[in-house]
Amino acid sequence: MRPTVERQVVLPWAQVLRISFNALRARLFRSLITTATLVLAVAFVAYTFAVYALLNALWPHAPSELQEKIVSSGYELFAGTFGSTPKDRWLIALSLLVCAVGIVNAQLMAVTERFREIGTLKCLGALDSFVIKLFVLEAVYQGLLGGAAGSALGVLVASVTLLVKFGTAVVRHFPALELAWIAAWSTGLAMLLSLTGVLYPAWVAARMEPALALRTEQ
Template identity: 35%
Template sequence: MTSQKHALFAEDASTRRLILPWNRAAEICWRNVLNRRGRFLLIFVSIGVVVAFFVSTLAYQSVLAELRRSEDVPVRAALERANLLTHGEAAEKHQRDRTVWLLFLSGMLCFVGVCNTMYMSVTERFQEIGTLKCLGALDGFIIRLFLIESVFVGLVGSMLGAAAGCLLMVAQLTMVLEVEYVSLALLLRTLSLSVPLAVAGGTLLTVLAAVYPTWAAAKMKPVDAMRVEV
């Protein structure tokens, strides 16, 4: 009993505070994500849609750029038939800029939506936060819990979105180009670059969206947090 007590609280009774090791905090946060997966569904969908769009667009454009650099006559003829063979660096730059702009806009829209959803998720748990603070949890402890939880939420949503993006990219290539000109090695090479980047970006987006509502909730006084009606 004594060892368990020391594992949860600081030893000095005058500054008694609730503490948890990182692995235990991560386990609790993962269970919260599983138990509240219905509440996080909107975030999963928002992050998943953006990541799927990012993976499919980036990988598709990378495959086309690789094929345009090919000197193989049948490949260039297939690109010409599909009206995908750009002429000149200016046209390629214009297409790259348009793709980057679309990705930026979709990311900003997703960020706003995730911010709103994360704020509602934190707000409805004010009483839980107040209880933790009454037990001695410091602001940093509460921020750590919610940020770890946001990492899990963003990671799950991003991985689902990345899987959907891979399927969308393959479907898009199949519809506009003869699939025999796209090798498996080329697909794997482009996806190995775009998927980790998209998953990391989606996770980071979720964590950034959770920073302000988590910080605001952690700064609340325990009495005020317990008094909030959800």
């Protein structure tokens, strides 16, 4: 008859958050690289949609000379509005795919570097779900930071670019609420990317045999 666990100690969420945050600080350089990957990918997405939001807000109020300048700059109207082209969508999809692959690779490297740490935790009684929880929380930190920075950068660059090209009319018809919405869902996209990229590495870490991990040379 297999023995049963009479009582299991579960760490509070505050403690789990602290452990995952300290793990990121201990590997700050690698964490920054992963976050920078997210920043660049999300900035490109936010920039693309912010440009179209700014143009759609400006177009109805622009004089004919400015409308001609907008069209001659390469921006295309579809049914009276500006929107993403098939080329834009392909570029966005490729950038997000490259970002996701980079996150998976970085997280797998993190698992390799943390063999002993994970083995020690499991020897102390950590469940597979606890190990997964640590990696997921680290991904949330990175996704939130990278998404917020990337979306803000994309919206800022789009606004400055159109301001330089088309003048102060861009500021007078600034779609603040729509741009805030673009920044919000871009941040959510970054968190989704980060979580998707960490799932397989977290599963690998959770399935690790403690004895094998402790015998591994660092």
